[in-house]
Amino acid sequence: MVQALTVLHVLVALAIIGLVMIQRGRGADAGAGFGGSSNTFFGARGAATFLSKSTAIAAVVFFSTSLTLAYLSDHRDNKPADIMDTPAAPKTSSDLPPVPQPAKAPSDLPQSADVPSGAPAPAK
Template identity: 50%
Template sequence: MYEILLVLYLLISLALIGLVLIQHGKGAGMGASFGAGASNTVFGSAGSGNFLTRTTAILAAVFFVISLVLGAMTNQKLKPAEDWSNLDQAQAEQVAPVAVQDSAAQNTDVPN
């Protein structure tokens, strides 16, 4: 489920970026007076403003909801214990009393 939501999140984010880049800015009306007004006929006589604005708002809301759901799902996952959290205990367990050996006993293999 998490992976499906993550892929959906990615696709919605790319669609949202594309829709924002397609939309006309506030100054786009000035271009219509110079002959660029025919570009709005693709989306009908009302223009692309309502369609693109609504679609962007819906995708933004879905993007926001999915991000909250993914955050809640990630928060509930168990985190692995860090190696550094129990450093004092691990160090105390590893330190064992070292037996002191006689130096003469250590050098038995070495010929004189």
């Protein structure tokens, strides 16, 4: 939306520049640049009303696109985030050193519940 309005805004600005450049200056005749008088080239009423109305319409479109672009850019959510509002990222397991695994007891040794693990097994 903003890109389309920006393209329209630039095109209208270029149209205004072109319309102002071909309008009649003081003491000059706009139709003389095209090889004839302004009455015959632009119609019976001349170039003043045609170019004036075209410039006025282009100016209204230019101002409306300017205001719309200003409104849209003001209401965009592009404000920087505050560092105090974001929680700290938790540490992942790759950040921690590896944890050594306890040695497992061999499965072929007899395990009895009455013998403590540190005491020697009774002879049979």
